[in-house]
Amino acid sequence: MCDDCGCVSPSHKVVAVNQSLLAANDALAEKNREHIEELGAVAINLISGPGSGKTTLLEKTIERLGKELRIGVIEGDIETERDAERIRAKGVPVVQLTTGGACHLDAALVHKGIHALEDQLDDKKLDLLFIENVGNLVCPATFYLGEHQRVVMVSVPEGPDKPAKYPKAFIGAHVFMISKTDLLPYFDFSSEMAIKDALQLNPNLTVMSVSATAGDGFDSWLAYLRFLCQ
Amino acid sequence: MHEISLVQGLLRQLAELARQHNSRAISKVRVEIGPLSGIVIDSFQFGFEVLAAEEKLTSEALLEIVAPPIQYKCRSCGHVCLDQAGAPDACPECGHNLLMPDGGGDLILLQVEMV
Numbered sequence: 001m002c003d004d005c006g007c008v009s010p011s012h013k014v015v016a017v018n019q020s021l022l023a024a025n026d027a028l029a030e031k032n033r034e035h036i037e038e039l040g041a042v043a044i045n046l047i048s049g050p051g052s053g054k055t056t057l058l059e060k061t062i063e064r065l066g067k068e069l070r071i072g073v074i075e076g077d078i079e080t081e082r083d084a085e086r087i088r089a090k091g092v093p094v095v096q097l098t099t100g101g102a103c104h105l106d107a108a109l110v111h112k113g114i115h116a117l118e119d120q121l122d123d124k125k126l127d128l129l130f131i132e133n134v135g136n137l138v139c140p141a142t143f144y145l146g147e148h149q150r151v152v153m154v155s156v157p158e159g160p161d162k163p164a165k166y167p168k169a170f171i172g173a174h175v176f177m178i179s180k181t182d183l184l185p186y187f188d189f190s191s192e193m194a195i196k197d198a199l200q201l202n203p204n205l206t207v208m209s210v211s212a213t214a215g216d217g218f219d220s221w222l223a224y225l226r227f228l229c230q
Numbered sequence: 231m232h233e234i235s236l237v238q239g240l241l242r243q244l245a246e247l248a249r250q251h252n253s254r255a256i257s258k259v260r261v262e263i264g265p266l267s268g269i270v271i272d273s274f275q276f277g278f279e280v281l282a283a284e285e286k287l288t289s290e291a292l293l294e295i296v297a298p299p300i301q302y303k304c305r306s307c308g309h310v311c312l313d314q315a316g317a318p319d320a321c322p323e324c325g326h327n328l329l330m331p332d333g334g335g336d337l338i339l340l341q342v343e344m345v
């Protein structure tokens with residue numbers, strides 16, 4: 001129908017589509033997942049705001065599990081190789097994806113990352129693939145990358161209101177990690193409030209409280225990773 | 231800011247639909263943006279206006295956004311309530327604090343009108 005007079009123009013078509021705007025991304029993410037599984041790996045998409053301690057968590061995880069499990073890392077950042085250099089120093093294969101301004105990783109970028117990582121693997125085998133997303137609690141939540149598990153992280157200095165303020169990141173996650181818990185004595189951070197708000201959004205969340213530097217709670221994180229790789 | 235990438239994806243989807251239906255112009259696009267989709271409607275609208283204007287196919291296209299309210303479902307009694315002012319503290323039906331969002335994360339291209 002035309003907007004001016006209500007007549008039906010013979011060439012006018014109304015097409016019902018009812019398809020997700022993310023359909024193309026999600027289809028590519030499924031391919032990523034197949035590719036990851038061909039390598040024999042479980043993939044974790046790590047999401048948090050900037051400075052919550054994602055890279056430090058990975059460094060400490062590699063120190064503790066690097067001899068036991070074959071670990072690979074895909075780093076997402078807007079600019080620089082800095083995070084990849086930190087991971088490389090721990091002796092595991094790593095690929096840095098720089099988005100050049102975009103605030104999130106998408107399935108197409110990760111597809112490239114998996115290929116680049118595979119080129120670094122002698123036997124094309126991996127147990128655990130970490131995808132460290134761009135530091136941002138908003139945009140990465142929308143894009144499925146092909147991961148098996150999504151871990152959303154909030155550090156103590158950021159405050160306990162993050163689940164309530166950034167619901168999407170928590171609704172789509174499997175694990176909610178409170179990081180930098182060694183700083184709890186110095187900040188007015190109510191773990192109870194953060195956990196209550198997060199579970200209200202997503203009752204299936206596994207909650208972990210961890211200090212990667214002091215080691216508190218780290219064993220449960222490692223136990224979770226070992227369980228995933230069984 | 232990821233609204234721009236989503237608009238780019240939408241425009242690619244529209245170009246493909248136009249090709250399938252031998253259409254030369256898209257006149258109207260209806261999209262549903264769920265309240266928990268993480269999408270800022272104004273940014274999406276702005277991105278569409280800017281990017282759609284660059285293509286002949288979509289330069290005249292109107293974007294209609296359907297934004298359903300947030301729906302909460304009580305895990306205790308199953309009661310469903312709508313609330314646009316944030317999560318209610320307790321279920322108005324049974325009083326338990328077991329309300330959780332029921333859907334609302336969708337981002338759907340509903341319908342396209344073309345000539």
